[in-house]
Amino acid sequence: MSIAASARIHASAIVEDGAVIGANVVIGPFSVIGPQVSLGDGVTVKSHVVISGRTEIGLDSVIFPFASIGEIPQDLKFAGEETQLIIGARCRIREHVTINTGTDGGGGVTRVGDDCLIMAGAHVAHDAQVGNRVIIVNSSAVAGHCIIEDDVIIGGLSGIHQFVRIGEGAIIGAVTMVTHDVIPHALVQAPRGELDGLNLVGLKRKGVSRADITALRAAFQMLKQGEGAFQDRARRLSDETDSAYVRKMVDFILADSDRGFLTPS
Structure with missing residues (x-):
């Protein structure tokens, strides 16, 4: 002792x-x-x-x-x-x-x-x-x-399924069950966990530049509406961006996943 x-x-x-x-x-x-x-x-x-x-x-x-x-x-x-x-x-x-x-x-x-x-x-x-x-x-x-990256907020009465990854700066709303990986800086809500946009409030509070926030919003729209599979859209993003925040999001999506991803509806 x-x-x-x-x-x-x-x-x-x-x-x-x-x-x-x-x-x-x-x-x-x-x-x-x-x-x-x-x-x-x-x-x-x-x-x-x-x-x-x-x-x-x-x-x-x-x-x-x-x-x-x-x-x-x-x-x-x-x-x-x-x-x-x-x-x-x-x-x-x-x-x-x-x-x-x-x-x-x-x-x-x-x-x-x-x-x-x-x-x-x-x-x-x-x-x-x-x-x-x-x-x-x-x-x-x-x-x-589970892997919960930096600056994540998990709302009250929520559950994170085994082996799920939640990316940096994401926010999970209250009373939400998350069964798939969550991309960085995402906003997830609803009882069964729906990817509902970006955590813009968190980005602004962190002091992220307007240019990077604009790049993240454009990246989210490409992930939501682009052609091909989710990972294919992410690969195209990696060739088209100069934002370190977008590159981190791409790296997260292209890394190994045991649960798949919540994708934009």
């Missing part, structure tokens, strides 16, 4: 032998920290939190009451192998959130990036790869093996 001298641990909390507790960590009453857990400097664990498994939590992150972090996957194929959960810096993990470790079949690591907000009752399953500055709103679930 390694506990920094500046850490503050409530008398009713349990920190098991082997845990690594960084400087200025605060652990609240009745929380349990497992023997393979590492808490970075400045982490706050509020009351009644359970952090178990081989779990690392980055500096200045805050875990709110009744969260369960690092428990074994909800996967019947899991056979007790040692896998991992890595959570980045400055994350806010709210009440009743559950995040599981990985599985051998999925690479062995569940990962959450920096500056994420995971709101009350949300779930991140085994082997999911969540980028930076992602917001997962209340009672939403990210299934196993």
Whole structure:
């Protein structure tokens, strides 16, 4: 066990032998920290939190009451192998959130990036790869093996199917089931997840230039109305654009996909 001298641990909390507790960590009453857990400097664990498994939590992150972090996957194929959960810096993990470790079949690591907000009752399953500055709103679930790129927002009460990829800057509306990959900067809504345009508000808030937004809108129209299959339209785009944002969208579409794509209606 390694506990920094500046850490503050409530008398009713349990920190098991082997845990690594960084400087200025605060652990609240009745929380349990497992023997393979590492808490970075400045982490706050509020009351009644359970952090178990081989779990690392980055500096200045805050875990709110009744969260369960690092428990074994909800996967019947899991056979007790040692896998991992890595959570980045400055994350806010709210009440009743559950995040599981990985599985051998999925690479062995569940990962959450920096500056994420995971709101009350949300779930991140085994082997999911969540980028930076992602917001997962209340009672939403990210299934196993999903890839959620940077700056994605997932609305409340939504579900992301196993192996789905959601591209950078996309926004998923509330009460939406997403069963296919979502291109970067997309707007998805409706109960069964329809690709309904671009996340123009998010692009403007990020400070993307007017020229790049115009290029993305033109690219979306070509993907929607052009000739040939979806991937064929994307290949033509790669030859016709100078926008780095459009090229990133094209690269996403032409990469391997286990689920296919939501396409414009």
